[in-house]
Amino acid sequence: MKIVHKIILANTFNILLIALTGFFAYQNLNLLLTKLRYVEIADDMNASFLEMRLSEKNYFLYKDTSALKTIQNKLNESKEAMESGRADIIKAIGARSYQQLESSTHAYLQIISSADVKAPASEELQSRIREAGQRLREFSDHITKMERSNVNRLIADSRTGLFTSLVLILFSALGFSQLISRRILKSLTEIENVAHAISEGTFTKVETVQTVDQDAVMKFLSRVKCFSFFLPNPSDxxxxxxxxxxxxxxxxxxxxxxxxxxxxxxxxxxxxxxxxxxxxxxxxxxxxxxxxxxxxxxxxxxxxxxxxxxxxxxxxxxxxxxxxxxxxxxKPKKPNRSEAHINDVVQKSLKLVQNMISISNIEISVRLADGLPRVSIDINQIQEVLINLITNAIQAATAGDELHISTRLNVDDNHVEIEVQDTGKGIPPEFLPHVFDPFFTTKEASGTGLGLFVSYGIIQNHQGSIRVQSEVGVGTCFTIELPAYDTKEINNEWS
Amino acid sequence: MSGAKIIVIDDENIVGKMIKATFEKEGYHVETFLSAAPALARLKEETFDVIITDLKMKGIDGMEVLRIVKKEAPGTKVIMITAFASMDSAIEAVRGKVDDFFPKPFKIKDLKACVERLLCQ
Missing domain, CATH: 1.10.287.130 (Signal transduction histidine kinase, dimerisation/phosphotransfer (DHp) domain)
Structure with a gap:
C-alpha cells in the first residue's frame, strides 16, 4: 500500500472515530432532553396530585362535595397532559411505567367518579380513595425521583464518555502519525546513508525489503501481524x-x-x-x-x-x-608493514638526501608535530616516496628557493599528514592532472616519469592518499595522508 | 658532397658521436651538441648546410629549433630524429615543415643518403 493511502486511511479512521463520538453525544443529549421534558411534566402532575390530596382532605373532613369535582378536573387535566406528552414520557420512562401510571390515574378517576356527590363518603370509600390517591402520588414521585437520578447519571456518563473518546482520538491520531512518520524517517535515513555512501564512492544497495530492525517499535510491529501496515513496504x-x-x-x-x-x-x-x-x-x-x-x-x-x-x-x-x-x-610490492613514528621516517629520509640539499643551495625548514599517533607502514617504501618528493622539489628549485617539510595530525579522519612544499617553478595547470601518470615527466631527458607513479602506488597500498597543489611561479605542495595506526587499534578494541 | 657542414643536436651523446665518426670519414664537417641553445648560437656565427636534431629535448626542443632555423637561415636543411613510438603524431607535427624525418633506430647509410639528396637540391 502506498504511503499516501496509508495516511488517507489513518485520517479516515480518526474522522470516523470523531463522527461516532459526536453521534453518541448527540443521541445522549436528545435522551437527556426528553427526560428533562418528562421531569417537567411529572413536576406539573405531582403538583396536581398534591392538590388532589388536599381536595381529598376537604371532602373527607369538611364533606365538601365540590372537592370531588376539583379532583376529577385535575385528574382529567393530568390525563390530558399524559396523553399529549405520551411519546416523550414513554421514551423517558418506558411503556410499562407509563401504562402503570395511566392505569393508576384511571383507577383513581374511577373511584372518584363512583363517589356519590350528595352523600358523605363511607369509611370504605374514604380508604379506597385515600389508597388510590396515595399510590398514584407515590408512584409518580418514585418515577420522577428515578428520572432525576437518571438525568444525573446520563450527564455524568456522557461526560466520561466524551472524555474517553477524546483521549482515544488523541492517541489514535498521535499513534498513526508517529508510526507513519517513523516509517518515512526510517526510509529517509536509509536513503541518506546510501546517498552518503555513494558520495564517498561506495555504491551500496538499499534494502528495499523488510529487514529485521534494531528499532524496538519496528520489532514489535513486525511481530504483530495487523501492524504490518506501518512496516516498510517495497511497493510504496x-x-x-x-x-x-x-x-x-x-x-x-x-x-x-x-x-x-x-x-x-x-x-x-x-x-x-x-x-x-x-x-x-x-x-x-x-x-x-x-x-x-x-x-x-x-x-x-x-x-x-x-x-x-x-x-x-x-x-x-x-x-x-x-x-x-x-x-x-x-607487480607493486606488498608493503612489509611495521609500526613506526612518521617523524623518524621523515628525518631518516632527510639524512639520505642531505648531500643533494647542501649542493642545491636551497633553504630547508622542517616542522614536525609532537605526539602524533604511530602509523603502520613499510618504512623503506615510505622513505622512497619521501626521497622521491624531496628530489623532485630540489630539481624544480633554483638556488635560494625554500623547501618546507612538515607533519601533522588530521583529527577529523584520523590521518597523519606529511607535507612537502617547495617554492620552485610550479607545475602548469594542464600538466597537474597527469603528474601521477606513468612516464609523465617535466624533466625531459633526466626524468623517467615513473617516480610519482610509483609513489602513488605505494601510498595507495598503504590505504593512504597523495595529492598535489601547484601554482606556476609560486611552488608545489605534495600532501601524503596515512591512516593513524594507534587510534584504529583502539577503535577495534572498543567495537 | 665533402666539405658540407652539418650540426647534430641530440641529448644522447652517442648519436652525435657516431654520426660525426661515420660522416667525417666521407669528408663532412660535423659539429655535435647535447642541447639546442649552444647549437643555435653556433649557427649565428656560421652557415651550416644541414641540421640533424632530436625532437624531444630539454629546454629548446626540435620543433623550436626547426622554427628558428627556417626563419634565420632558410637555406639550411633540417632533419628530425626521434625515439617517439607513436610516430603518427610526431610525423603530423613535422609534416611539410621538416626536410626529412627519421625514427630511432635508423640506418646511418639511410641518413647519409638523405643528407646527400638534400644537398643536391
Whole structure:
C-alpha cells in the first residue's frame, strides 16, 4: 500500500472515530432532553396530585362535595397532559411505567367518579380513595425521583464518555502519525546513508525489503501481524525511491567501472608510448654503434673497438633497468608493514638526501608535530616516496628557493599528514592532472616519469592518499595522508 | 658532397658521436651538441648546410629549433630524429615543415643518403 493511502486511511479512521463520538453525544443529549421534558411534566402532575390530596382532605373532613369535582378536573387535566406528552414520557420512562401510571390515574378517576356527590363518603370509600390517591402520588414521585437520578447519571456518563473518546482520538491520531512518520524517517535515513555512501564512492544497495530492525517499535510491529501496515513496504513511494536510488547506484557503479577501464587503457597508452620512447634511445645507440663499428672497423684502434663494445653493453644495461622498473610497477610490492613514528621516517629520509640539499643551495625548514599517533607502514617504501618528493622539489628549485617539510595530525579522519612544499617553478595547470601518470615527466631527458607513479602506488597500498597543489611561479605542495595506526587499534578494541 | 657542414643536436651523446665518426670519414664537417641553445648560437656565427636534431629535448626542443632555423637561415636543411613510438603524431607535427624525418633506430647509410639528396637540391 502506498504511503499516501496509508495516511488517507489513518485520517479516515480518526474522522470516523470523531463522527461516532459526536453521534453518541448527540443521541445522549436528545435522551437527556426528553427526560428533562418528562421531569417537567411529572413536576406539573405531582403538583396536581398534591392538590388532589388536599381536595381529598376537604371532602373527607369538611364533606365538601365540590372537592370531588376539583379532583376529577385535575385528574382529567393530568390525563390530558399524559396523553399529549405520551411519546416523550414513554421514551423517558418506558411503556410499562407509563401504562402503570395511566392505569393508576384511571383507577383513581374511577373511584372518584363512583363517589356519590350528595352523600358523605363511607369509611370504605374514604380508604379506597385515600389508597388510590396515595399510590398514584407515590408512584409518580418514585418515577420522577428515578428520572432525576437518571438525568444525573446520563450527564455524568456522557461526560466520561466524551472524555474517553477524546483521549482515544488523541492517541489514535498521535499513534498513526508517529508510526507513519517513523516509517518515512526510517526510509529517509536509509536513503541518506546510501546517498552518503555513494558520495564517498561506495555504491551500496538499499534494502528495499523488510529487514529485521534494531528499532524496538519496528520489532514489535513486525511481530504483530495487523501492524504490518506501518512496516516498510517495497511497493510504496519510499520503496520506489529506494528502487530508483538502487538503479542509480548501479548505473554509477557501471559508469565508474567504465571510467576506470578507460583510464586504465589511457594509462596503458601512456605507458606503452613511454616505454617505446625510453627503449628507443638506447636501442638506437646500440644500433648506431654497431653500424659505425662495422663501417669504421679498419679505422678504429683496439681501444676504440673495446670502448664501442663497452658502450653497447652499457646501453643494454640501460634497457634492462627500464624493463626491470616496468616489472616493478606491474607487480607493486606488498608493503612489509611495521609500526613506526612518521617523524623518524621523515628525518631518516632527510639524512639520505642531505648531500643533494647542501649542493642545491636551497633553504630547508622542517616542522614536525609532537605526539602524533604511530602509523603502520613499510618504512623503506615510505622513505622512497619521501626521497622521491624531496628530489623532485630540489630539481624544480633554483638556488635560494625554500623547501618546507612538515607533519601533522588530521583529527577529523584520523590521518597523519606529511607535507612537502617547495617554492620552485610550479607545475602548469594542464600538466597537474597527469603528474601521477606513468612516464609523465617535466624533466625531459633526466626524468623517467615513473617516480610519482610509483609513489602513488605505494601510498595507495598503504590505504593512504597523495595529492598535489601547484601554482606556476609560486611552488608545489605534495600532501601524503596515512591512516593513524594507534587510534584504529583502539577503535577495534572498543567495537 | 665533402666539405658540407652539418650540426647534430641530440641529448644522447652517442648519436652525435657516431654520426660525426661515420660522416667525417666521407669528408663532412660535423659539429655535435647535447642541447639546442649552444647549437643555435653556433649557427649565428656560421652557415651550416644541414641540421640533424632530436625532437624531444630539454629546454629548446626540435620543433623550436626547426622554427628558428627556417626563419634565420632558410637555406639550411633540417632533419628530425626521434625515439617517439607513436610516430603518427610526431610525423603530423613535422609534416611539410621538416626536410626529412627519421625514427630511432635508423640506418646511418639511410641518413647519409638523405643528407646527400638534400644537398643536391
Amino acid at each position: 513511494e519510499l520503496g520506489s525511491v529506494m528502487k530508483a536510488i538502487n538503479s542509480m547506484s548501479e548505473e554509477l557503479k557501471k559508469h565508474e567501472e567504465l571510467i576506470i577501464q578507460s583510464k586504465k587503457l589511457a594509462s596503458i597508452g601512456i605507458l606503452t608510448a613511454g616505454v617505446a620512447h625510453e627503449l628507443g634511445n638506447p636501442l638506437n645507440n646500440i644500433s648506431m654503434m654497431a653500424q659505425a663499428y662495422a663501417e669504421l672497423y679498419e679505422d678504429l684502434s683496439r681501444e676504440d673497438r673495446l670502448d664501442y663494445m663497452t658502450k653497447i653493453e652499457e646501453e643494454t644495461e640501460r634497457i634492462r633497468d627500464i624493463v626491470k622498473n616496468l616489472l616493478d610497477f606491474s
